[in-house]
Amino acid sequence: MNTTNSLRSLVFATALLLIWSGSRLDTIAAENTKVNSLTGETSAQRDARMKWWREARLGMFVHWGLYSAAAGSWDGTNYSFINGTTNIAEWIQNTAGVPADEYAARLCPLLKPKPGFAKAWARLAKDMGAKYVVFTSKHHEGFALWDSKVTDFDAMDVTGRDLFKEIVTALHEEGLRVGIYFSVLDWHSPDFPTDTKKSGYPHPLGKRMSEQELAALDAGRDLNRYVDFMHKQAREVVSNYGPIDVLWWDWSSKEIQGDSWRAAELMAMVRKYQPQIIMNNRLYYAPNVSGDNLDIFDVTKGDFTTPEQHLPATGLPGVDWESCMTLNDTWGFSSHDFNWKSTETLVHNTVDAASKGGNYLINAGPMADGTIPEAIQVRFRELGAWMKKYGESIYATTANPLTEVSWGKITAKPGKLYLHVFDWPIENRLVLPIKHAGEVKAWMLADEEHEPLAVQKTADGLTITLKPGFQNPYDSVVVLETDATSAKQ
Ligand code: H79
Numbered sequence: 001m002n003t004t005n006s007l008r009s010l011v012f013a014t015a016l017l018l019i020w021s022g023s024r025l026d027t028i029a030a031e032n033t034k035v036n037s038l039t040g041e042t043s044a045q046r047d048a049r050m051k052w053w054r055e056a057r058l059g060m061f062v063h064w065g066l067y068s069a070a071a072g073s074w075d076g077t078n079y080s081f082i083n084g085t086t087n088i089a090e091w092i093q094n095t096a097g098v099p100a101d102e103y104a105a106r107l108c109p110l111l112k113p114k115p116g117f118a119k120a121w122a123r124l125a126k127d128m129g130a131k132y133v134v135f136t137s138k139h140h141e142g143f144a145l146w147d148s149k150v151t152d153f154d155a156m157d158v159t160g161r162d163l164f165k166e167i168v169t170a171l172h173e174e175g176l177r178v179g180i181y182f183s184v185l186d187w188h189s190p191d192f193p194t195d196t197k198k199s200g201y202p203h204p205l206g207k208r209m210s211e212q213e214l215a216a217l218d219a220g221r222d223l224n225r226y227v228d229f230m231h232k233q234a235r236e237v238v239s240n241y242g243p244i245d246v247l248w249w250d251w252s253s254k255e256i257q258g259d260s261w262r263a264a265e266l267m268a269m270v271r272k273y274q275p276q277i278i279m280n281n282r283l284y285y286a287p288n289v290s291g292d293n294l295d296i297f298d299v300t301k302g303d304f305t306t307p308e309q310h311l312p313a314t315g316l317p318g319v320d321w322e323s324c325m326t327l328n329d330t331w332g333f334s335s336h337d338f339n340w341k342s343t344e345t346l347v348h349n350t351v352d353a354a355s356k357g358g359n360y361l362i363n364a365g366p367m368a369d370g371t372i373p374e375a376i377q378v379r380f381r382e383l384g385a386w387m388k389k390y391g392e393s394i395y396a397t398t399a400n401p402l403t404e405v406s407w408g409k410i411t412a413k414p415g416k417l418y419l420h421v422f423d424w425p426i427e428n429r430l431v432l433p434i435k436h437a438g439e440v441k442a443w444m445l446a447d448e449e450h451e452p453l454a455v456q457k458t459a460d461g462l463t464i465t466l467k468p469g470f471q472n473p474y475d476s477v478v479v480l481e482t483d484a485t486s487a488k489q
Helices: 003-032 043-056 089-095 100-110 117-128 155-159 163-173 211-219 223-239 263-273 343-355 374-393
Strands: 058-062 132-138 177-183 246-250 322-325 359-364 408-413 416-421 429-432 441-444 455-458 461-465 476-481
Touching: 043 177, 058 117, 117 132, 117 163, 117 359, 117 374, 132 163, 132 246, 155 163, 163 177, 177 223, 223 263, 322 343, 343 359, 343 374, 343 408, 359 374, 374 416, 374 476, 416 429, 461 476
Parallel strands: 058 132, 058 359, 132 177, 177 246, 322 359
Antiparallel strands: 408 416, 416 476, 429 461, 441 476, 455 461
């Protein structure tokens, strides 16, 4: 080998070594940023998948099924408010202790959706400023809104219509993202366990039978056979209706959860059909469904966690969460419940969730014909009017980077803080306890001219003089351009 040749080989070998080590380093970097050990997803891939959901901040929840026709009563008894207890109306089968066949026979004939009901839902969600709608494809009663081939307890067999398809089509027509609520417990299935003591799940027959009778009944029931059926149903939903954006599983007991559902297999199947789908973590038990559950978050068990009926006291960096809430005291329609939240509460809750880095999912319970009660429509449209004007301070914002303020909430975007003024300050002077604010510029968000507000740097921080002409009854928003958006006080 002459010198030229050996030099050539040396260069060649070095190049190979460099290429190999370069790709090796890339591999190591990718491995290092993997956030999900089950799917191999990297943090960059996860961020891209979660992007629309994190930016959406507001969604509409819809609870609608056979229970909507019962409307909180059974045999003339008001079960929504009974013996000093408030009961959620979609649980009527359990509350009134109704066997599955009787429940189906009584309610199926009453589900008569008016034409175009889904279009009205979609329009309302759009008017409200929601970016996505999560609707009950199947609640605990077991009735499927889609055309299910594995049961006749479904919309096609009962109404001759694929109600799921009507809803998905209507949502798509309004440019909304589609979320599917899917109950993993099923009071209709002959294989779903009835003995609460063992399963951790209440069952309607528990009101009719003794524990011994339930135990005897459960001896002939096979949870695994139910889980096979449930997987088949989930497959129908994710494979027959085009893109589905969210899967909202509900819920797991301590006794039956995770492996009992074959959750990892189920989620892998869903991802096969819907690689971009976002799923909650309710296939796994959380000590308290209503609790924050922020501290036990684990991405292999779901993409986001779901505080129910409340907003967490604080956000938690790195954890995606969504607070779901009823507008009155029930998810499914009740003809007895008029305890509506005010529009002001809806605005404040939306802002509060965003200021802590989370989403707000507010529920509507339509009547059996699909009509959304007027009281809900009015409040959602009022929220929407606020969102239309002030949405810039909600959509695609991140959590308040500063400490809490007494007069309202703060949301953020790069280089900007949005000051949500719930309590208008005395003499229009708003104090923001922030130091080292740098160059600042402030204006009322509702002021199309962006006319600057007077800002003084004082010992307390910044004092901003607001313009009363731009006061909003729910929340007046100030835009503050500052380079201190990530600075702690
Ligand atoms: O779909 C809505 C509810 O029907 C469902 N999730 C929301 C979104 C749900 N609510 N509560 N739970 C699931 C968890 C169950 C809590 C229980 Fe109980 C506490 C079951 C038994 C005690 C609530 C109170 C239901 C019966 C009594």
